[in-house]
Every structure is written in C-alpha cells, then in structure tokens.
Amino acid sequence: xxxxxxECVPISEARSQSAATTxxxxxxxxxxxxxxxxxxxANIALIKYWGKKDTLLRLPFTPSISMTVxxxxxxTRFEILPSADHNFFVLGGEEQSGAAAQRAFxxxxxxxQRFGVSGxxxxxxxxxxxMSAGLASSSSAFAALAGAFAGAYxxxxxxxxxxxxxxxxxxxxxxxxxxxxxEWLPGxxxxxxxxxxxxxxxxxxxxxxAVQVDVSPKPISSTQGMARVVATSPYFPVWVQQxxxxxxxxREAIQRKDFSAIGQIAQQNALDMHALNLxxxxxxxYFQPDTIRAMRVVDDLRASGVECYYTMDAGSNLKxxxxxxxxxxxxxxxxxxxxxxxxxxxxxxxxxxxSRLGEKE
Ligand code: 2P0
Numbered sequence: 001x002x003x004x005x006x007e008c009v010p011i012s013e014a015r016s017q018s019a020a021t022t023x024x025x026x027x028x029x030x031x032x033x034x035x036x037x038x039x040x041x042a043n044i045a046l047i048k049y050w051g052k053k054d055t056l057l058r059l060p061f062t063p064s065i066s067m068t069v070x071x072x073x074x075x076t077r078f079e080i081l082p083s084a085d086h087n088f089f090v091l092g093g094e095e096q097s098g099a100a101a102q103r104a105f106x107x108x109x110x111x112x113q114r115f116g117v118s119g120x121x122x123x124x125x126x127x128x129x130x131m132s133a134g135l136a137s138s139s140s141a142f143a144a145l146a147g148a149f150a151g152a153y154x155x156x157x158x159x160x161x162x163x164x165x166x167x168x169x170x171x172x173x174x175x176x177x178x179x180x181x182x183e184w185l186p187g188x189x190x191x192x193x194x195x196x197x198x199x200x201x202x203x204x205x206x207x208x209x210a211v212q213v214d215v216s217p218k219p220i221s222s223t224q225g226m227a228r229v230v231a232t233s234p235y236f237p238v239w240v241q242q243x244x245x246x247x248x249x250x251r252e253a254i255q256r257k258d259f260s261a262i263g264q265i266a267q268q269n270a271l272d273m274h275a276l277n278l279x280x281x282x283x284x285x286y287f288q289p290d291t292i293r294a295m296r297v298v299d300d301l302r303a304s305g306v307e308c309y310y311t312m313d314a315g316s317n318l319k320x321x322x323x324x325x326x327x328x329x330x331x332x333x334x335x336x337x338x339x340x341x342x343x344x345x346x347x348x349x350x351x352x353x354x355s356r357l358g359e360k361e
Contacts, residue, residue, distance in 0.1 A: 037354070038148040041140055046067060046265070047250050049064040051236065057167075057189070057193070058193075062244055064183070065182070066139075068351070071210075071345070072349075076124070076126075081121055088122040104123055107142070111168070115155060123145065130344045139172040139173045141169075147166075151356045160194045161194075167195075179348065183251070200351060206347075207322050208320065209345050210317060218286055222314035225284065233280045246269045246272075259323055270310065286312065306330060
C-alpha cells in the first residue's frame with residue numbers, strides 16, 4: 001500500500017499549512033508520484049515596478065518595494081506525472097485549456113530547462129480571495145507555482161533563487177517569496193535580479209483597505225501597459241529617476257517605522273505611475289470615475305485629520321493605507337460615499353510555504 005507522507009522542503013519557512021489542505025494531498029491516478037503544495041500570498045507595491053529593460057528575463061528598470069498581504073493567497077499543488085501523455089492545469093477545481101493554461105505550461109517548461117528536469121505534470125491551483133476584493137494578482141500565483149515546482153522536484157534552492165524563478169513567471173511574484181515588506185533588487189542579469197526581505201515581521205501599524213470600485217476588465221494588461229510606456233513615453237526616464245529616489249526614501253521610512261512618510265511616498269509613486277500612463281503614445285489610464293471619487297475621499301479624510309493614503313495598481317481599484325485606530329473611520333466614510341464599492345481589510349501576510357508530498361512503500 002502506498003502512503004503519502006509530508007516532509008519539509010529546505011526552502012520552507014515554518015508556518016501553518018492549513019491553507020494547503022484545501023487541495024488534495026493524494027496522488028492522482030497517474031501515480032507513482034512526486035508532488036508538492038505551496039502557498040504564497042499576494043503583495044501590493046508601495047513603490048511600483050512599471051517597466052522592463054529585458055522582457056524575457058523580466059528585468060525591471062527600477063527597484064520596487066511591497067507589502068505582502070494576509071487576505072489573498074494562492075495554494076498550488078504540482079505533481080510530476082511520469083506516465084501521463086500531456087499536462088494538466090486545474091484552476092479553482094476546473095481543468096483549463098486556454099491562455100492561462102498555456103502561460104503556466106510555458107513557464108513550467110522554462111523552469112524544467114533551467115534545472116535540467118523533465119516530465120509531464122499536473123498543476124492544481126486555488127486562489128483564496130475574499131469575496132470581490134479586487135485584489136487578484138499574478139504575484140501569489142507564480143510564487144506558489146515556483147515553490148510547488150521546486151518542492152516536487154526536490155530542488156534545494158535558496159529563497160533568492162526561488163525569487164528569481166518566480167520573477168520569470170511574473171515580475172511582481174518575486175516579492176511574494178517573503179512576508180512583511182520586501183524589495184526587488186533590479187539587477188543587470190538573471191542572477192542579480194531577485195527580491196530580498198526588508199522586514200518579514202514589521203512592527204509597523206500599517207493596514208490596507210482594498211476598495212473595489214469597478215469590476216470592468218482593464219483596458220490594457222500590465223505587461224502591455226508597461227511595455228508601451230517604456231517604448232513610447234518621453235517621460236519614462238523621469239519615472240525611472242523618481243522611482244529610484246522614492247525607493248531610497250521608502251527604505252528609510254520603513255526603518256523609522258514612519259507611517260506618514262510611508263503613506264506619502266507610496267501615494268506619490270502611485271500617482272507618478274498613473275500619470276506616466278497618460279503620457280504613453282497612445283496614452284491610457286486604468287482610472288474609472290469612481291477611482292477618482294475614492295481618491296478624493298482619502299484626500300478629504302486626511303485633510304480633516306484622519307490620516308490615510310492611497311495606492312493603485314494596474315486597475316481601477318484603490319488600496320488605502322491606514323493605521324489601526326483609523327480603520328473604522330475610513331471604512332465608514334468610504335462606505336457612505338461609495339456605497340457600491342466592496343471593501344476588504346488586510347494586514348501583513350507571511351512568506352511562501354512549501355510542503356513536499358513524497359511516497360513511501
Ligand atoms: C507592481 N504591478 O509593482 C506593479 C504596479 C502593477 C502595478 O507588477 O509583466 O503582473 O507579468 O512581469 O508582475 C503587475 O505586473 O507584470 C505589477 P509582468 P506583473 O506590483
């Protein structure tokens with residue numbers, strides 16, 4: 001009889017595995033098998049990655065800094081299938097065959113080439129997103145897939161290497177290897193471009209309220225949006241210069257645990273990124289009317305003494321940065337002024353965890 005046993009992969013950090021148990025730990029019918037389950041949390045950039053100097057390697061022009069959040073995470077199970085004749089991608093319980101599956105398969109093949117391993121495989125992934133949080137992110141998805149891949153093949157990789165691997169799937173994913181606050185060092189080649197932990201357990205009173213103002217699809221993907229500004233905006237060099245400066249300031253603000261400075265720098269960097277998009281040829285924006293309404297609510301609150309700041313990514317939703325004592329005042333005002341917006345509160349989340357599933361005769 002075959003028994004599935006669980007063991008720690010060297011790359012794993014000690015943390016609860018409860019999330020991972022929502023995906024079956026039993027081998028599929030194609031077994032005898034090596035498999036692993038990884039859970040990675042999404043991150044929200046306080047200083048944005050917006051522009052690649054190498055699109056294949058996903059090397060960014062600038063460093064970026066993010067907060068890993070507790071409320072959104074992805075759990076992915078990767079299983080090597082020696083006797084299968086094709087690959088499988090199951091998302092939220094449903095087998096996929098479209099572009100999402102192709103992107104995952106291409107990514108895994110890239111990792112297989114990188115490590116000189118092979119074989120058909122099955123990816124089963126579940127995104128744990130609070131209802132309509134508007135926080136969907138490729139950051140947790142590719143970090144979890146990189147972790148599960150490494151676990152299934154028994155690769156002894158460092159967290160820096162896991163970060164490089166995640167980066168090849170989606171740039172922002174390299175920061176989701178770590179909990180708390182992390183920074184992506186842009187580097188100049190594959191080896192030197194990876195994220196590091198700035199503070200995995202920050203003693204900073206920093207909460208995030210995601211404000212989903214609109215559910216319509218974004219006009220342009222983040223990959224395409226950033227490629228367009230790099231290729232066409234006359235202001236792109238200014239963005240690079242300002243973002244490098246903002247990163248240095250943010251590092252210092254984090255060290256000082258200075259919420260006001262963190263908020264101010266994050267908000268201005270988000271505004272710079274969205275202003276840059278307007279200067280592409282042709283210009284574009286992710287803002288919807290309610291994005292601007294929500295921005296004004298946050299600015300009004302701050303002017304009236306309730307300190308809070310916003311940041312926005314490649315979409316119309318806001319993430320409001322606020323200290324614990326002001327969460328209810330901010331939530332109350334946002335609910336009143338934007339009655340259709342869905343609000344979700346998040347705090348600092350943990351780094352990636354990987355559980356290897358092996359086989360014992
Ligand atoms: C960030 N974003 O730093 C920035 C801010 C969105 C706005 O990283 O092309 O999905 O797959 O490397 O990681 C979204 O971009 O882009 C992103 P690719 P990704 O979080």
